[in-house]
Amino acid sequence: MGISLYLARNLPKLVGSNIKNNMAEAFTPIGIKDWNSLFYVVHTGGAAILDQIQENLGLKEDKLRASRHVLSNYGNVGSPCVLFILDEVRKKSLEEGKTTTGDGLEWGVLFGFGPGEKTTTKKRYFHLTEEILKENPSMCKYGAPSLDARQEMVVPEVPKLGKEAALKAIQEWGQPVSKITHLVFCTSSGVDMPGADYQLTKLLGLNPSVNRYMIYKQNSYAGGTALRIAKDLAENNAGARVLVVCSEIVAMFFHGPSENHLDILKSQALFADGAAAVIVGANLDTLTEHPLFELVWASQAIVPNTEGASVGYLREMGVTFHLSETLPYVIGSNIENSMATAFSSISGGISDWNSLFYVVHPGLGTILDQIQENLGLKEDKLKASWHVLSEYGNMLGPSVLFVLDEMRKKSKEEGKKTTGDGLEWGVLFGFGSGLTVETVVLHSIPIITPPCGSATS
Known part of the structure; x- marks a missing residue:
């Protein structure tokens, strides 16, 4: 039947909402900010795309005339389009007596658009090495049975990685481990009995009577789940101190390529190892404990009719994970309902979404784009999530705790008044x-800066 090509209805808006970032990245080194001072060679994907570019860049009516001319006379001829437009710009410039080939202007820009998505991830961390893969060739062949090898690898290492994160959290907390009354551990990497919660209890030397809660296979929302459960435990058990640990080694998700299953490449381009830990409590000892955020309200919800948007299957070959192309738009179209539900519980109500700080799981760049667009957020509102996505990738459950940590660290570094930017x-x-x-609705904590000359510990 040849090639089937599908275009999402929101493609023009998606292109339009990202065009400013592309322009800024291209022209900031040159020092150009006036988009009407440029000439344009823009792929003729469709009139709606050209309209969105014109609107989002605030361009004058004639700025995209070469593109509209080619669209009108030739249609969308694929990759040759931009060359047709380039030729049209230089011909019209000559015919109209312009002083340059670029409609009389010095600088211009050429845009082409097509299928694909940049992950925006620069760095990721993995337990897997080339040596490990050479020792386990079945992991590199799509569909080959390799579950035992993967389990033997991740089951002992997940709690060890979690231990490193937990020790950092406990050290900053400054209290002995004997004060930890509850443990909430989450991972989507490996399953065993007794579980990772049991192993971590031994590794940290926690009290054998510590109350343990093990969360398996909740993937990217697990960080929020763990915080919600920890909040309930802390509020309903006097004196409770809940250690939350999220740890992932994504060797379970790694597979060799398959021409028949190209959709798995997206998750493999995103997922990464990581671990994070926090301690949650109520009725703090203000002399010895110094909170970072207050968990005010927490809730879990299923978005109706979206079961296939994000799915994973445990098989003999490991875990196969599939992300629907519609996932970012499903999240984007439902995000305002989630916000309205959450903040209607706050006294006085909050409806100005730009008055808030954001700790958003960095699952995909397009998810962050859709949230920003649908809530009308300013450019820097999701900077903590973008930073984590860029520097660590999508670590599933730990990711949102990394964003929380980035938020409070940057707030302090930049001299902000609270931990929430x-x-x-x-x-x-x-x-x-x-x-x-x-x-989870968060309330920030004031950042107290010591007076000049005073000592701190």
Whole structure:
């Protein structure tokens, strides 16, 4: 039947909402900010795309005339389009007596658009090495039975990685491990009995009577789930101190390529190893404990009719994970309902979404784009999530805790008044299979700067 090509209805808006970022990245080194001072060679994907570019860049009516001319006279001829437009620009410039080949202007830009998605991830961390893969060739062949090899690898290492994160959290907390009353451990990497919660209890030397809660296979929303459960435990058990640990080694998700299963490449381009830990409590000892955020309200919800948007299957070959192309748009179209539900519980109500700070699971760049667009957020509102996606990738459950940590660190570094980018209220979002959404309303804590000359510990 040849090639089938499908275009999403929101493609023009998607191109339009990203065009400013592309322009800024291209022209900031040159020092150009006036988009009307340029000439344009823009692929003729469709009139709606050209309209969105013109609107989002604030271009004058004639700026895209070469593109509209080619679209009108030749249609969308694929990759040759931009060369047709380039030729049209230089011909018209000559015919109209312009001083340059670029409509009389010095600088211009050429844009082509097509299938694909940049992950925006620069770095990721993995337990897997070339040596490990050479020793386990079945992991490199799509469909080959390799579950035993993967289990033997991740089951002992997941709690060890979790231990490293837990020790950092405990050290910053500054209290002995004997004060930890509850443990919430989440992972989508490997399953065993007794579980990773049991192994971590031994590794940390926790009290044998510690109350343990093990969360398996909740993938990217697990960080939010763990915080919600920890909040309930802390509020309903006097004196409770809950250690939350999320640890992932994504060797279970790694597979060799397959021409018949190209959709798995997206998750493999995103997923990475990581671990994070926090301690949650209520009725703090203000002399010895110094909170970072307050968990005010938490809820989990399933988005109706979205079961296939994000799915994973445990097989003899490991875990196969599939992300629907519609996933970012499903999240984007439902995000305002989640916000309205969450903040209607706050006294006085909050409806200005730009008055909040955001701790959003960095699952995909397009998910962050859709959230920003649908909530009308300013450019820097999701900077903590973008930073984690760029520097660590999608670590599933730990990711949102990495974003929380980035938020409070940057707030302090930049001299903000609170741990939430200087703002009072914020929200944490986790998204995962179901489609399941975890929402946590956060209240920031004032950052106290010691007076000049005073000593700190």
